[in-house]
Amino acid sequence: MRIIVVGGGAGGLELATKLGRRYGKKKQAEVTLIDRNNSHLWKPLLHEVASGSLDMGVDSLSYRAHAFNHHFRFKLGSLSGIDRSEKTITLAPLSDDEGQAVLPERTLNYDILVLALGSVTNDFGTPGVRDNAIFLDAPSQAERFHRKLLNGLLKLNGRAQSDADAVYRIAIVGAGATGVELSAELHNTFNIMRAYGLSELKSEQLKISLIEAGPRILPALPERISASAHKELVALGIDVKINTLVARSDPGAFVTKDEQVIDADILVWAAGIKVPDQFAAMSDLATNRINQWQVRPTLQTTLDDHIYALGDCASCPMADGKTVPPRAQSAHQMASHVYQNIRLQLAGETTLKAYVYTDYGSLVNLSRYSTVGSLMGNLTRGTMLIEGRIARFMYVSLYRMHQLALHGWFKTGLRILSDSLNKVLRPRLKLH
Known part of the structure; x- marks a missing residue:
């Protein structure tokens, strides 16, 4: 039995780990994880890599080492084709930074295929965004942002000696969790850099604009939590612009629908998600308007019982007519559910379990300043709004749960x- 998991994000890596422990260790199945990167970092932490408050070299996990420890195989590569009739997938050729061939195109056979490819930021076709703005979809992008930020602050510190009006501007489009958390982390980074030798910097020299097309920030959270976070950001000196639709991006500026120009040294786009177009086009599996694969409640794709999809790349219906939201907790829950259904399939069962999403709430961390959010569902038998240290503890616990799924109690401790x-x-x- 050959089980292939494509995508080593939160859900895909957790699933491969569980399958490896259960079937790979006993040689009952050949479990393979495929990812285009050599290492894993929990995606909700990317804004901390960008700001410098997290060192990816310390917190990332090697896929190859983890695969060895948990009895599955890892292959480096990017999915380029799915042949459902032959039950094969194709991996694109791999080249290094100098264009030299590293690995040729490869074809792998599967009995069960799991698509856990995650998502990328959706620019909604806004002109100029792809060319001028930075996305935070991958560690390489977060590290690029970090290098640009450090260089910009060094230049600002030099200019500030002769120009008291010198400023450094950062504009972020999208006031969801990523945009809000990044704004607060950048403010904290600026203050720490002053303590680490950039003594010419003053708080008013950092100008952060957070731009949201909707009527409030954090639209997925209750209005009271949104208002609390908004108040906290404004107190930090962040310019929060709501009801502001960006029409295009020029080099060094976002331009709104009413032709307001928002200049910035760094432009960040953090609004919306989608599955990359090339993934949706590589098979005849049904997809929705943002290229997510449509799945049944069992998390099997609608056209193939042997192909599952989970996490951000899956469009899973809920009882209220909506789809499961693209969150880390969704990927975690889906990975556990797909694991159970694969176990049933391998045991010869024909009736699989339907997945029911449980919303445990949402938390947003405003760096060292505050944490806000709501707890829901089985935790509170309703909704409880939390802030401060309790919220911070719960926020950290989400990452610890991910580590626990990967490493177990002892290593997580x-x-x-x-x-x-x-x-x-x-x-x-x-x-650095």
Whole structure:
């Protein structure tokens, strides 16, 4: 039995780990994980990599080492084709940064295929965005942002010695969790850089604009939480622009629908998601308008019982007519559910379990300043709005649950201890 999981994000890596422990260890199935990167980083942490408050070299996980420890195989590559009749997938040729061939095109056979490819930022076809703005879809993009930020602050510190009016501008489109958290982290980064030797910098020299097309920030959260986060951001000096639709991007500026020009040294686009067009076009599987694969409640694709989809790349219906939201908790739940259904399939069962999404709430971390959110569902038998230290503890717990699924109790405990020691031993900010 050959089980292939394509995509090593939160859901895909957790699923491959569980399957490896259950079937790979006993040689009952050949479990293979495929990803275009060599290492894994929990996607909700990318804004911390961008701001420098998280060192990817310390917190990322090697796919190959993890595969060895948990009895599955890892193959580096990018999906380029699915042949449902032959039950094969094709991986595109891999080249290095200099264009030299590293791996040729490869074809792999599967009995069960799981698509866990995640999503990318949706620019909605807005002119100029792809050319001028930075997205935070992958660690490489977050690290590019971080390098640009450090260089910009160094230049600002030099200019500030002779020009008291010098400023550094960052404009972020999209006031969902990523945009809001990034805004707060950048404010914290600026203050730490002042302590680390850029003594000419003053708080008023950092100008952050957070741009939202809707009537309020954090539209997925209750209005009271949204208002609380809005108030906190404004208190930090962040210019929050609501009901502001960006029509295009020019080099160094966003231009709104009413021709307002928002100049910035760094442009960030963090509004909306979609599955990349090339993935949706590589098979005849049904997709929706943002290229997510349509699945049944069992999380099997609508046209093929042997292909599952989970996480951001899956369009899974709920009882209220909506689809499961693209969140880390959704991917975590879906991975556990697909694991159970694959177990049933391998046991010869024909009736699989239907997935029911459980909303445990949403949390938004405003760096060291505050954490806000809501707890829902089985945790509280309703909705409980939380802020401050309790919310911060719950926010950190979400990441610990992901680590627990990957490493188990003992190793996760050691990682928590290691993180505590690193807070004492390492700088508060990545400075390179």
